Amino acid sequence: MKAFLLDIDGTTLLGPDALPGAIDFVTWLRAEGIPHLWLTNNTSMSRGAWLARLAAAGLDPRPEExxxxxxxxxxxxxxLDPAPRVHLVGTEDLRxxxxRAGIALAEDDADMLVLGYDTELTYDKIRRAALPLQDGVTFLATHPDATCPTPAGPIPDVGSFLAMFETACGRTATVIGKPEATMAAGALGRLGASAAEACMVGDRLATDIRMANRAGLASCLVLTGVTTREALATSEDEPTHVFDGLEDVHAWAREVASA
Ligand SMILES: [Mg+2]
Known part of the structure; x- marks a missing residue:
């Protein structure tokens, strides 16, 4: 394996804390010169906020990771378009x-409308997005999740907003995040690795593992998050490997590296 894509919640972190083996595994990846990226569908937080969260758990992340x-x-x-005008429905963090990536944000004469996990969504933003959608503007959504898990229970995420815009405007979006292969292709592009050289490590069958299968990557399912062995037994999404957690992924990766 020449590169690793790592899920965050339920794989690397549980709440604010690093899961067992996470710090050792990442330290080993760095020592071996094996690049990795942390992948997240949650677009309500900026890269900086994710960096702070991983750093607080003792993982010493780099911005490019x-x-x-x-x-x-x-x-x-x-x-699609090197200099697009984008109407973004998203949080200030996402804006x-x-x-920072040099994207021109504008609502008038936008080339495309991008829907993110906007935890600051208002009726006025919904209204202003619905009008260009009816005129046929290119429609992208950052990820498909219908809900976002919270300690108090699931709350509406982009997938629920998409259902509203579909009802109101008859438009479906091109969706980017996990489990779409687009997310894996972008990550591999950043790492300079091919699908055959990379492995996705995650805790969700319908996102992490499905994306790996769609993009032709090897995958490791870890059982430290949402997936139980019972759910795995009846799943259509089959991981390449199943491990109890990152400690065992690390042991396997060490073995593969020394073989
Ligand atoms: Mg997860």
């Missing part, structure tokens, strides 16, 4: 990420 569905959306839309 975070790849959000917002970054994947930026890579995708700049491949900053787009502006």
């Amino acid at each position: 975070i790849y959000t569905a917002g970054d994947a959306t930026i890579d995708h839309l700049t491949a 900053r990420d787009f502006e």
Whole structure:
């Protein structure tokens, strides 16, 4: 394996804390010169906020090691059009990420409308997005998740907003984040690795493992997050490897590296 894509919640972190083996595994990847990216669909937080969260857990992340569905959306839309005018429905954090990438944000005469996980969504933003959608503007969504897990229970995420715009405007979006292969392609592009050289490590079958399968990557399912062995037994999404957690992924990766 020449590169690793790592999920964050349920794989690297549980709440604010690093899961067992996470710090040792990342330290080993650095020592071996094996690049990795942390992938997240959550676009309500900026790259800087994710960096702070991983750093607080003791993981010493570098800015270039975070790849959000917002970054994947930026890579995708700049491949479509190198200088697009983008109407972004998203948080101030996401706006900053787009502006830092040199994307021109504008609502008048926009070439495309991008829907992110906007935890600052208002009816006025919904209204202003619905009008260009009815006129046929290119429509992208950063990720498909219908809900976002929180300690109090699941709350509406981009997928739920998409259902609203589909009802109101009859439009479906091109979706970028996990499990779409677009997210894996963007991440591999950043790492300079091919699908055959990379491995996705994650805790969710329908996102992490499905993306790996769609993009032709090897995958490691870890059982430290949402997936149980019972759920795995009846899943259509089959991981290449199954491990109890990152300690075992690390042991396997060491063995593969020394073979
Ligand atoms: Mg996860």
